[in-house]
Amino acid sequence: MARAKNFFKKLGCIFISPEITNDGRSLTLFYKYFLGGIFIRFLFMPFFFQRDLLSTYQRAADTVFNGNIGSDFQQLITNIIHSVYFLLSKTIFPFINSYKDILLNQDTWVSWVEFVKSDNIFIILAIFKFLYFIFDIACIFVILRLFYDGDTRKKLKIFKYWMFNPIVIFVLYLFARHDTIGLFxxxxxxxxxxxxxxxxxxxxxxxxxxxxxxxxxxxxxxxxxxxxxxxxxxxxxxxxxxxxxxxxxxxxxxxxxSVIFSLLNAEHFNYIISSKLELIVHDRIFIFLVVYTVLILSFIKLKNKSFDFLMSYCAMIYLLYVALSYFHPQYLLWSVPFVLYVAGKQKNMYYFQWVQFLFLAVVFIYWGDLITKFLFASFDHRFFIYLPGPIPLINRFYDPAKFVNIFRSIFTGITLWMVYLIYLFNRKTSRENELSDKTGL
Missing domain, CATH: 1.25.10 (Leucine-rich Repeat Variant)
Structure with a gap:
């Protein structure tokens, strides 16, 4: 019994952190946050569906069933990971083979309808999203090793903030995007x-x-x-x-x-340069690139390039991207771990992420039915197909584009304020470093 206890304690020190594992109260809180976060994830995992999840696994199915490894050459490694996972899943759960015709159907609308009305829709959604759950948990264990060595309280705080983070839960278990793989x-x-x-x-x-x-x-x-x-x-x-x-x-x-040139000419790269100042004729300034350049130069100028500054600058880069450029909801996930690092010292940063999410929920209307009413289509596809979407309802009273852009502008204001708070965090850190150097002298 003692050997088993020591074994699990050593395992906890490796995967969790010795600070938490060696403190009984902290370990209890860790399990409390962990189980609560897992419960919320499993609650959402089987019941919400966004079309991109099906598209991702359609490309994986094309690779597995037809041997077409280049079905998504722009995201080759991501497709290979999904293909291997899909192959393992259909081996463990043979009923997935019955989805072959749906997954290989090139008609976007027909395949979507056939998928959401299938008998095993809740099980298949849980299986497909479970891959993201694996990387989600892997991310937080890396974060525990990455942030605030020797400070149990801050480690637990960041762990709690990740496990109950609305952006993480939405992107991975409702919107179901695979960004967590690259983030890990x-x-x-x-x-x-x-x-x-x-x-x-x-x-x-x-x-x-x-x-x-x-x-x-x-x-x-x-x-x-x-x-x-x-x-x-x-x-x-x-x-x-x-x-x-x-x-x-x-x-x-x-x-x-060519992957590089196809990406440069794709709409996703255009998102980066979507915010611009028009000057004369063909002359224009891309706002995010200007701000990004200033950030890089300011990082170069820092005398003491500490880990604190590295994390906070990463947070500012990703926050400024979503503040100043057109973006998809999953892009916001990239800012989360770095913002949480700052939240370890400035608690209000976490709550600002909740405010970001609330305004982002209105901005979702940009993308129409696919990520509003159709998220719930797995419950009753007929009802949600014919249910009026948010755009027609808003249009009865006000211009939907203006309505959404009002909230988009407030979202940008909140995000820029978060960047300013991080700037203040950096100034405070810089002063502390200078004081420490003087004390050391």
Whole structure:
């Protein structure tokens, strides 16, 4: 019995953190938050459906049933992960094979209707989303190792904030997007950076970039944080771009298509430059790129590039992106772990995420029925198909576009205020560092 207890205690020290595992009261709170968060996740997992989840697994099914590994060449690694998971799932749960015709149906509307009215819809939704649950839990265990060593109270606070975070729960279990996979690899990269494994950290971030585009936004400040010599900038820059270069090479050789140029010409890249100032004729300024450049330069100027600053600058980058550019709801997930780091010292940052989410819920109307009334279609597809959507209802009283944009503007204001609070957090941290240096002298 004692051996088993010691074994689980050692396991807890590895996966949770020694600070929490070795303190009985903290461990009790950990289990309380963990079980509460799991309950909420399992509550939402089987019952809400967004069309992109089906599209993701349709590409995976095309790979598994037809051997078409390039069904999503722009997100090759993500598709491979889903394909392997789908293959394992249909082996464990043979009834999934009955969904073959639905998953291979190229008609978007017909496949959606057939899917939501299927007999096993709740089970299949839970199975499909369970992959994101695995990476969700993996993310929080990495975060526990990443943030606030030696401070049990702050670790527990951040753990609670993640387990009950409305953005995390919505993106993964209602909207059901796969960003948590790339986010997990990104967090691993920062864990390596914290341990000063500089080349490994940048290499892992390069893998994250190959999975999802967003990690490249924080590549410059990670390199600046880790670089000790001038040659480090060149070496880590090359390593940091190696993931994209590798995917580009594989895609071009295997499928005859360019990932990089297809992404640059896709609407998703245009989101980054969607906010702009029109000058004369063809002359325009892309607002996010201007602000992003200023952030990078300000990080370079910092005398003491501490881990606090690295985390807070990542938070500002992702917050400014959603504040100043067109975005999809899942993009906000990338800001969450970094904002929570600041929330460990400034509790109000977590509550501002709730306010963000409340205004974001109105902004959802942008995307129409697919992420409003159709989220509930698995309960009764006929009822929710013919139920009037929010846009016609709003249109009876006011212009829907203006209505949504009012809330979008407030959302941007709240997000910019969060950036300002992080700026104040940085100033306070800078003063503390200066005071510490003087005391040390």
């Amino acid at each position: 690899v990104t967090l691993l990269s920062f864990l390596l950076a914290k341990k000063k494994r500089k080349y490994w950290a940048v290499l892992v971030l390069a893998i994250a970039e190959a999975i999802r585009f967003f990690p490249i936004m924080v590549l410059p400040i990670l390199i600046i944080y880790l670089a000790e010599k001038k040659k480090d900038y060149m070496i880590m820059g090359a390593i940091g771009l190696s993931g994209l270069i590798a995917i580009e090479a594989v895609s071009y050789i295997a499928f005859g298509k």
